[in-house]
Amino acid sequence: MRGRSGPARTGEHENNGPAQAGGRHRVSRRRFLTTAAVLGAGVAGRGALSNRLGATGNRVFAITPRTGGALVYAVDQPITKLDPNLDAHRVNEIVFYQIFDPLIVRDKSDNKFKPWLARSWDVSADGRTYTFRLRPGVTFHDGTPVNAEAVKFNFDRVHNPALASQATPTAVGFYDSSEVVDPLTVRVHLKSPWGPFLDALSFSYRMVSPAGVRKVGDKDFGRHPVGSGPFRLVEWVENQQVVLERNPNYASTPSIFSRTGQALLDRVVFRMIPEPATRVAALESGEVHVITATPAQDFRRLNGDPRFKPVIGRSPGMGWCWAINVTKPPTDEVAVRQAINYGIDRPAIASIVYGAYQSYHAFEPAYGALVPGTWSYDKQSEIYHYDPAKAKDLLDRAGWKVGPDGIRQKNGKRLEIVLNSWEHGIPEVLQSQLRAIGVDLKVGVRDTSSVNAAQEKQDSHMSPIPAARTDPDILSDSFHSRNIPGLSGGTGDNYDFVKDPVLDRLLDDGAAEVNLTKRENLYKLAQRRIMAMAYLLPVTTRDNATLMSAKVQDLRFDAVGFFPWLHDAWLAR
Amino acid sequence: MSAFLLSRLLHGVFVLVGVVFAVSLMIHLIPGDPVKALEGDSPMPKEQMDIIRHQMGFDRPLVVQLADEMARLLRGDLGRSFRSNVPVVRELQGAIPSTLSLAVAAMIIAATAGGVAGAVAAVQRGRWLDSMVTAFAVIGVSMPTFWIGILLIFLLSVQLRWLPTSGEGGLRTLIMPAITLGWYPAGALARLVRSEILEVLQQEYVGVARAKGLRERTVLRRHVLRNALIPTLTLAMMQFGILLSGAVVAETVFGRNGLGRFLVEGILHKDFPVVQGAVLVIAVVYTLTNLATDLLYACIDPRVRFQ
Numbered sequence: 107m108r109g110r111s112g113p114a115r116t117g118e119h120e121n122n123g124p125a126q127a128g129g130r131h132r133v134s135r136r137r138f139l140t141t142a143a144v145l146g147a148g149v150a151g152r153g154a155l156s157n158r159l160g161a162t163g164n165r166v167f168a169i170t171p172r173t174g175g176a177l178v179y180a181v182d183q184p185i186t187k188l189d190p191n192l193d194a195h196r197v198n199e200i201v202f203y204q205i206f207d208p209l210i211v212r213d214k215s216d217n218k219f220k221p222w223l224a225r226s227w228d229v230s231a232d233g234r235t236y237t238f239r240l241r242p243g244v245t246f247h248d249g250t251p252v253n254a255e256a257v258k259f260n261f262d263r264v265h266n267p268a269l270a271s272q273a274t275p276t277a278v279g280f281y282d283s284s285e286v287v288d289p290l291t292v293r294v295h296l297k298s299p300w301g302p303f304l305d306a307l308s309f310s311y312r313m314v315s316p317a318g319v320r321k322v323g324d325k326d327f328g329r330h331p332v333g334s335g336p337f338r339l340v341e342w343v344e345n346q347q348v349v350l351e352r353n354p355n356y357a358s359t360p361s362i363f364s365r366t367g368q369a370l371l372d373r374v375v376f377r378m379i380p381e382p383a384t385r386v387a388a389l390e391s392g393e394v395h396v397i398t399a400t401p402a403q404d405f406r407r408l409n410g411d412p413r414f415k416p417v418i419g420r421s422p423g424m425g426w427c428w429a430i431n432v433t434k435p436p437t438d439e440v441a442v443r444q445a446i447n448y449g450i451d452r453p454a455i456a457s458i459v460y461g462a463y464q465s466y467h468a469f470e471p472a473y474g475a476l477v478p479g480t481w482s483y484d485k486q487s488e489i490y491h492y493d494p495a496k497a498k499d500l501l502d503r504a505g506w507k508v509g510p511d512g513i514r515q516k517n518g519k520r521l522e523i524v525l526n527s528w529e530h531g532i533p534e535v536l537q538s539q540l541r542a543i544g545v546d547l548k549v550g551v552r553d554t555s556s557v558n559a560a561q562e563k564q565d566s567h568m569s570p571i572p573a574a575r576t577d578p579d580i581l582s583d584s585f586h587s588r589n590i591p592g593l594s595g596g597t598g599d600n601y602d603f604v605k606d607p608v609l610d611r612l613l614d615d616g617a618a619e620v621n622l623t624k625r626e627n628l629y630k631l632a633q634r635r636i637m638a639m640a641y642l643l644p645v646t647t648r649d650n651a652t653l654m655s656a657k658v659q660d661l662r663f664d665a666v667g668f669f670p671w672l673h674d675a676w677l678a679r
Numbered sequence: 680m681s682a683f684l685l686s687r688l689l690h691g692v693f694v695l696v697g698v699v700f701a702v703s704l705m706i707h708l709i710p711g712d713p714v715k716a717l718e719g720d721s722p723m724p725k726e727q728m729d730i731i732r733h734q735m736g737f738d739r740p741l742v743v744q745l746a747d748e749m750a751r752l753l754r755g756d757l758g759r760s761f762r763s764n765v766p767v768v769r770e771l772q773g774a775i776p777s778t779l780s781l782a783v784a785a786m787i788i789a790a791t792a793g794g795v796a797g798a799v800a801a802v803q804r805g806r807w808l809d810s811m812v813t814a815f816a817v818i819g820v821s822m823p824t825f826w827i828g829i830l831l832i833f834l835l836s837v838q839l840r841w842l843p844t845s846g847e848g849g850l851r852t853l854i855m856p857a858i859t860l861g862w863y864p865a866g867a868l869a870r871l872v873r874s875e876i877l878e879v880l881q882q883e884y885v886g887v888a889r890a891k892g893l894r895e896r897t898v899l900r901r902h903v904l905r906n907a908l909i910p911t912l913t914l915a916m917m918q919f920g921i922l923l924s925g926a927v928v929a930e931t932v933f934g935r936n937g938l939g940r941f942l943v944e945g946i947l948h949k950d951f952p953v954v955q956g957a958v959l960v961i962a963v964v965y966t967l968t969n970l971a972t973d974l975l976y977a978c979i980d981p982r983v984r985f986q
Contacts (some may be wrong), residue, residue, distance in 0.1 A: 194719030528919030
């Protein structure tokens with residue numbers, strides 16, 4: 107009950123606060139019909155969802171957003187460098203997405219690209235030339251203009267081999283050059299067409315200030331970031347916290363934001379708290395407002411508490427799925443791979459392991475190579491609905507007969523499959539479900555690199571390959587034959603060791619196609635091929651489900667599901 | 680004395696070079712691709728990995744890489760972290776004071792609580808106070824650091840709201856981590872002090888001192904405690920070294936920017952310069968702590984002479 111104001115008071119305050127920046131923001135009040143998340147128990151737990159849906163609770167109040175306050179956001183890893191040209195680690199991205207803006211943005215409501223720093227853009231018919239017309243009058247935090255020259259500088263910097271950029275996904279191998287057409291028009295030339303380019307533009311190409319880079323040098327810029335985003339850096343305490351403050355000159359909001367003009371929060375403090383139990387304690391004691399990665403048991407425990415509400419970011423790309431090694435017996439047999447897919451009860455797994463998230467549509471059962479909601483998702487590849495009879499039949503016909511211990515055998519060999527993971531939960535349930543169809547699943551839970559290494563050395567049959575991505579090109583990493591680990595010294599992620607010329611063709615064509623309709627179709631065929639051959643065991647989606655203080659309003663995540671748009675967020679009293 | 684010091688310091692330099700070389704070799708030999716460790720959220724294309732591998736020099740033979748690293752370290756250049764691009768020296772400048780203040784605070788707690796409890800237990804041997812101290816000591820050495828930390832946070836931060844859960848800055852953020860870290864050495868010291876005092880009490884010279892008619896207090900202070908101090912000091916100094924390098928659990932639970940966490944992050948991400956820098960500091964600390972222990976012996980025990 108602590109620290110919650112009554113509904114009447116809140117409404118009154120919000121309406122007559124002259125100090126608020128109401129005039130500066132063209133605020134649409136209609137949008138801020140929020141449920142009584144801050145005001146009353148009962149509906150509070152659903153706050154985040156109903157915020158977006160309008161008003162569903164039993165008590166509805168119109169609340170005008172409040173300007174001011176410092177939002178404290180706890181992350182789980184050390185923030186290392188804030189340089190979008192050179193880095194793509196999730197914890198850094200969470201912070202630098204507030205400092206640096208991209209040219210375009212993906213609207214997750216319709217999966218289309220919308221303008222941000224670029225007002226409009228064209229793609230040439232051959233898919234090799236992109237022309238961007240920039241929004242006029244935008245400046246970086248240091249006052250220098252966001253112009254064609256600056257955009258060219260950014261593309262060249264990302265693709266300067268001497269800087270060994272770790273930013274992904276970028277057009278490595280495809281980027282040729284950039285050309286300043288006029289102060290606000292820039293043209294980017296690719297060596298050959300690259301389908302995921304627009305997605306990469308909306309994601310990893312974020313504009314840094316050339317003057318800012320020249321001032322401190324390429325290596326140190328990550329500690330002295332200068333962007334054009336809604337927040338700018340004010341303080342960095344190593345391994346402790348990174349403090350941002352509102353950019354008072356911010357005017358370049360994209361249309362997908364709720365309001366224009368500068369952000370509502372005065373400050374955002376990113377605190378680095380690696381231990382999950384401590385992060386949850388910090389949320390409970392009121393020290394922080396938002397925490398990343400709430401453990402499932404704490405989510406369940408605190409979900410009904412009116413002081414907190416869930417934050418859900420649904421994540422596209424590849425969910426919780428396991429690559430199945432197609433070169434190692436017995437999973438080299440398609441019947442075995444299909445039987446595993448038929449033999450697991452995904453809805454049961456989701457409710458056993460991620461029960462607390464189910465009512466928020468997070469960590470839901472998944473049946474395809476991509477998760478539903480990803481652009482180009484193929485509904486038709488959802489073929490493996492739970493059917494133990496079919497699973498048994500497939501194994502029987504492949505010659506795997508039930509042995510004395512209930513495990514199937516063929517030519518004196520038991521049907522043993524080694525599955526590794528870096529998280530408990532799903533593997534144990536899979537083990538018990540697959541036993542019912544006569545498969546002996548050997549489960550190993552270890553750290554990420556050992557799990558990958560075991561699959562690479564052919565010590566295991568199944569290894570997880572989740573990857574949050576908005577572009578279906580992610581499938582190439584896991585299924586294209588050129589990405590088989592160890593192949594010509596490569597370190598690819600094709601842990602299923604699939605070498606399928608049909609699939610390679612589809613993925614290559616998809617990566618080069620710029621016509622969106624054709625491209626979508628190519629990836630649908632690829633998904634169908636992957637599931638028909640059962641190269642993969644999809645289990646659930648893998649989303650961003652965590653908790654925040656009920657005071658936090660209008661906090662939304664981008665299309666990837668993990669990166670907050672703090673421009674719109676505000677703190678109720 | 681000065682000859683002894685000089686030879687010990689020289690010896691120490693050899694130890695440092697050996698340790699750093701061995702660790703550098705080991706981190707290179709641990710399986711796993713250091714370039715792959717730099718991969719962020721999205722998979723990195725092979726072309727990009729090749730560019731990074733070449734720029735960082737990982738495509739050269741291991742011998743060349745190691746020679747290069749050793750030459751750099753001998754020049755006094757610790758390099759820059761692969762992940763953050765920040766010079767390792769600057770990162771160490773932040774981590775060392777944090778760990779040092781935590782280790783000193785934990786040691787004060789351990790020495791005070793452990794020393795007093797052990798002495799009281801010995802003098803009160805067989806009484807209820809002795810049993811209590813023994814129980815406390817057993818709990819101290821058997822409870823995992825991690826668990827004590829979480830319990831303290833739950834009690835003092837979430838329930839009572841007296842102290843912040845984590846972070847650094849001032850005494851308030853030092854209390855819980857210091858108790859957490861000092862808990863084990865306090866238990867260990869209490870047990871040792873108790874058994875040492877009991878052993879000394881059996882010695883004939885204690886009987887002689889008593890026979891001389893000295894007061895019990897004087898006997899304890901001048902003859903018993905002083906003699907019981909030598910093994911205790913060895914343990915305490917060893918514990919101090921462990922506290923400096925092994926505080927990683929407490930540092931993680933309380934979100935501190937310490938040396939232990941710095942090292943573990945470096946190992947996990949195969950950040951070679953970070954590992955080398957942290958190991959170098961820890962090796963220096965161990966060498967100096969050992970030397971200081973030897974010097975302290977001479978102050979306490981007049982029989983000890985340097986040669």
